[in-house]
Amino acid sequence: MSLTILRLAIILLFSLFFQRVTAQDYTQPQNRIKSIYIYNFIKDIQWPEQSSSEIRICLLERNALFTELEKLVATKNISSKSLTVTQIASLADCRPCSLIFIEEDQVKKDKLKRSDNCTSLIVTSGFYESSMSNIALMFQDNKLQFSINSTLCNTLGYKVSSHLLGLANQKLIQQ
């Protein structure tokens, strides 16, 4: 008599160990886009007579945009002037700034206002305030676009190139 062994089916499940991909840093693209806009604004706008040898970009926070801008403009010159990025505590410190960049959450938090003696070019992001914004960066159709406040620019002596004016979406500030 032969050995009668039950050979049971032993079910082993093997599956593929594929990986999920990882999303890159989500604020980075917006910071790059904002930096490129800021640099282009500086190139395409003529400042009232200034004796300074540098163009100083001021931010209210030392955040990821600050780092990105600092990295991108480090070796850049416009009209033989070097570009620097500086943090300021408030708009009261605006005097040395060629350009001030303000985000929407900062203006809400600190209830910022342009002081009478502040003649810096102010770029606001996410909001427009006619007495403050020379340029407003705002989203439309899911894309970051810009509008120019020609009135305020003229008042403060900024000459915006026709090229830049042609690219602006003025509807953003008319709404």
Added chain:
Amino acid sequence: MRRCIIIFMLTVFSISEGATQVALLDRVYDFIQNNELQRAEEAILKAEKNVATANDARTYYLKAFIYKELFHQSQSIERIAFRSKSLLSVLRCQQLDHDASFKKPLKELEDFITASLFNDGTEYYNAQHYKEAIQSFRVFTEIYKSEDSHWLDAYYFIGTSYYELKRIDSARYFLEFVKDRNYDQPLLYVDLAYLYFNQQLLDKAKDIIEEGLIHYPDYFDIQIAYLNILAGRGDYDTLEIIVEKFLSVNPENIEALLMAGTTYQKKRNEDTKDQYFLKSEDVYKKIIKIEPTNFDANYNLGVLYYNEAVDIVNKNDIDTDIDELTKVLERSTKLFEKALPLLLTIYNPENHNLKLLQALQAIYYNLNMKTELNEVNELIAKLSKGEG
């Protein structure tokens, strides 16, 4: 089996002499015939102590038979002890059976016991009672005399039981033991490959699975293991070839399609970016066509689009003019918009997945969807605090 053994017993007794012995053992035999196993047990224990029958091979044959029957009929935990007693009696009978009168029925008893040990082992194994499975198979291997496929099966199951118990060194010893004896089991190559892989012996894992492929080129689990090991080694060049070969035979295997997708993403570099983007996109779309709510395909394709959008933005330096930037924004925004519905397809508000929420956060941020972004930010914060 029982009928066969009883007929043989009658033959044995008919040719035996010695009235005293026969009288004692006859009573045992009668009890067995009447299926009075308790009384048969009592009688055989007496016969075992009787000087006239204590050294008679027949006593131990009958004892082995009684305990084998008790084992067979019992459902209680005692059955294991019955089987051990039966086995010990078989061994004692073999010692006393000088003229080999009981050779054939003893072999049958022994076969029954070994088969039951093996079968218990497989039942324990399938019920995931690995310690008990190991015990049964170990006893089986000790009494089973031929080194055939059953014997190797038992060692193989001992090895895989140890593997399940995370006793990797013991598992490796037994799996290599059967491998060295040319055990014919394709899963052995898979088990050894994963074992080596988990021990970070990546070359050894690759060698053993390639050896398995030579013996069993069409065996599905070996092919799957090969793909995993190539991926684990980061050997994406070979993996690309093998996974595409696998998919030519199994075109709708979702796991292989996913692996192809990640392989293509791993193989992307500056020169091959566009080519592999399209290949990845193609396989993920194929999966979504087969299984529209597949989490990994929707997630990976969504993140593929998102990462592509980020790359498109990031390859522009500060000298990019606004005309060009506008075009870049057109392209990247379209990709963000393509990613969003894929991620929303797999979003389950009842069961939050942190990686998915982070991908949604990235897209909401870049599409400036503030309300949705705030909601996701809150959920991520809760999950991070362990409240989600």
